[in-house]
Amino acid sequence: xxxxxxxxxxxxxxxxxxxxxxxxxxxxxxxxxxxxxxxxxxxxxxxxxxxxxxxxxxxxxxxxxxxxxxxxxxxxxxxxxxxxxxxxxxxxxxxxxxxxxxxxxxxxxxxxxxxxxxxxxxxxxxxxxxxxxxxxxxxxxxxxxxxxxxxxxxxxxxxxxxxxxxxxxxxxxxxxxxxxxxxxxxxxxxxxxxxxxxxxxxxxxxxxxxxxxxxxxxxxxxxxxxxxxxxxxxxxxxxxxxxxxxxxxxxxxxxxxxx
Numbered sequence: 460x461x462x463x464x465x466x467x468x469x470x471x472x473x474x475x476x477x478x479x480x481x482x483x484x485x486x487x488x489x490x491x492x493x494x495x496x497x498x499x500x501x502x503x504x505x506x507x508x509x510x511x512x513x514x515x516x517x518x519x520x521x522x523x524x525x526x527x528x529x530x531x532x533x534x535x536x537x538x539x540x541x542x543x544x545x546x547x548x549x550x551x552x553x554x555x556x557x558x559x560x561x562x563x564x565x566x567x568x569x570x571x572x573x574x575x576x577x578x579x580x581x582x583x584x585x586x587x588x589x590x591x592x593x594x595x596x597x598x599x600x601x602x603x604x605x606x607x608x609x610x611x612x613x614x615x616x617x618x619x620x621x622x623x624x625x626x627x628x629x630x631x632x633x634x635x636x637x638x639x640x641x642x643x644x645x646x647x648x649x650x651x652x653x654x655x656x657x658x659x660x661x662x663x664x665x666x667x668x669x670x671x672x673x674x675x676x677x678x679x680x681x682x683x684x685x686x687x688x689x690x691x692x693x694x695x696x697x698x699x700x701x702x703x704x705x706x707x708x709x710x711x712x713x714x715x716x717x718x
Contacts, residue, residue: 460577462654464584469603475584478659480667482577484570491575494568494643497558505556509549512537517544566666572646582652585614590622597626601633610650615641617657638662 460482461474477483517537525532533540539547560568576582583604601608614627614635627633636645638654638661646652 462577462582462584463605464586465604466586467588467600469600472586475659477577477582478663478667481570481573481659481662482582484567484574486571486575486578487567488571490564490568491571491643491647494560494565494572495647497560498642498644500556500558503556505550505552505554507550508552509546511549512539512545512547515543515545566668568643569641569646569666572643573641576646576649576652581650582654585653585655587656588620588623590620592622592625594626594629597623598630601630604653606651606653611648612651612653613645613649614653614655615658615662616655617661620655623655639665641666 460477460479462477463471464473464475466472512535515537517535519535519537522533522536523530535541536544538544573582583606598608601612606612610632612633614623614633615638616623616635617638619637620635624635627635634645638658641662
């Protein structure tokens with residue numbers, strides 16, 4: 460799969476081939492959803508908090524007698540059944556919403572997101588960009604690129620680029636992201652992805668599978684002796700001779716007892 464490559468002036472120079480490991484992987488939508496939910500849950504901060512009956516200010520004295528009133532029995536005024544009492548099973552601000560996924564699943568989800576965006580033609584390559592900080596020049600570049608201005612655009616950088624980062628800071632819905640920090644939420648939430656020169660190689664070195672090193676042991680030839688074939692008659696004769704010799708050989712204990 461290839462993408463169009465543009466210069467800093469907006470002119471097309473050629474095409475760039477995308478590696479299959481990240482941009483032609485299997486698209487697993489369930490895994491993508493799981494990765495996005497994990498990322499949003501880990502960012503979630505519990506704020507809501509309700510007081511229990513032990514935290515509400517009020518008397519612990521029983522409201523009225525248990526019996527002989529004709530009414531339902533009640534305890535303290537801080538009971539959850541009373542107006543102004545504590546909240547039963549209310550939200551707490553110490554709740555943990557964090558989730559976890561294995562590393563292989565996270566990398567597979569990111570590869571599926573990049574493959575889906577590449578399949579839909581939402582990835583563009585940028586050859587270079589000067590170090591000058593000029594928002595007007597960057598906006599002019601966006602007008603020449605095949606992107607929808609006003610929609611979410613993510614620019615992937617191989618390393619910190621001060622000129623590009625500060626130039627697009629005031630442009631709405633434009634975000635810069637390092638290649639080593641690629642994540643499913645930013646990739647799937649973007650209308651267009653612009654990869655600066657070198658960012659694809661950086662992403663490959665971080666997220667692609669490393670080839671497993673297989674150690675090949677030296678083979679040593681061992682000479683195996685083949686068992687010699689013996690006939691059945693030879694086996695019978697040897698067994699008979701051993702039985703006869705065992706009967707004829709007197710034991711030392713018997714000879715000593717006779718003396």
